Amino acid sequence: MEAFYTIQGEGAHQGKAAYFIRLGGCDVGCHWCDVKESWEMDQHPRLSVKAIAKEAAQFPGRLAVITGGEPLMHDLTDLCEALHQSGFKVHIETSGAHPLSGDLDWITFSPKKFKAPLPEIYSRADELKIVVYNKSDFRWAEQFADKVRPACKLFLQPEWSVSPKMLPQIIDYVKANPQWQISLQVHKFMQIP
Numbered sequence: 538m539e540a541f542y543t544i545q546g547e548g549a550h551q552g553k554a555a556y557f558i559r560l561g562g563c564d565v566g567c568h569w570c571d572v573k574e575s576w577e578m579d580q581h582p583r584l585s586v587k588a589i590a591k592e593a594a595q596f597p598g599r600l601a602v603i604t605g606g607e608p609l610m611h612d613l614t615d616l617c618e619a620l621h622q623s624g625f626k627v628h629i630e631t632s633g634a635h636p637l638s639g640d641l642d643w644i645t646f647s648p649k650k651f652k653a654p655l656p657e658i659y660s661r662a663d664e665l666k667i668v669v670y671n672k673s674d675f676r677w678a679e680q681f682a683d684k685v686r687p688a689c690k691l692f693l694q695p696e697w698s699v700s701p702k703m704l705p706q707i708i709d710y711v712k713a714n715p716q717w718q719i720s721l722q723v724h725k726f727m728q729i730p
């Protein structure tokens with residue numbers, strides 16, 4: 538769908554320069570999704586993995602983030618290989634609703650209520666990122682915290698449109714449950730993509 542060099546604004550790698558590769562296609566259907574234009578896979582051009590990796594390599598950073606849409610609707614084996622050949626670390630942001638593919642260096646698992654994740658991701662996720670839209674999401678988040686491996690980092694992130702309401706609740710929750718950390722979409726504060 539698009540690719541751009543920017544700053545990773547969320548999670549454990551927040552603040553790092555990264556080349557984002559946004560793949561078209563998503564069948565998860567979050568009502569608050571801020572990239573609904575990504576949903577229809579066929580509305581986006583098909584590019585070769587070589588062309589994507591070549592474009593990425595024009596920038597100095599060597600961190601690539603594959604996102605979407607739901608990127609695991611594609612087999613990522615060849616894309617990961619091409620990016621690795623150009624010296625990239627390859628990160629992914631996924632709902633976990635489709636099978637994992639590709640040699641991934643960091644997996645951000647962000648489950649959604651609208652389509653259940655596949656259990657294979659629990660033992661592979663490096664960070665669990667729960668987008669908090671309402672109060673019931675705290676209880677929902679804990680279900681996943683119980684399933685991921687102990688080394689997996691735990692993040693609560695306010696959904697942007699309800700952030701003024703939910704952030705104070707997240708702050709209180711993290712103070713009471715310090716195994717969690719807060720993730721903010723700092724790229725939005727910086728007004729960059």
Ligand code: SF4
Nearest residue numbers: 563565566567570606
């Ligand atoms: S999984 Fe991501 S891209 Fe898909 S609907 Fe939800 S927020 Fe949007």
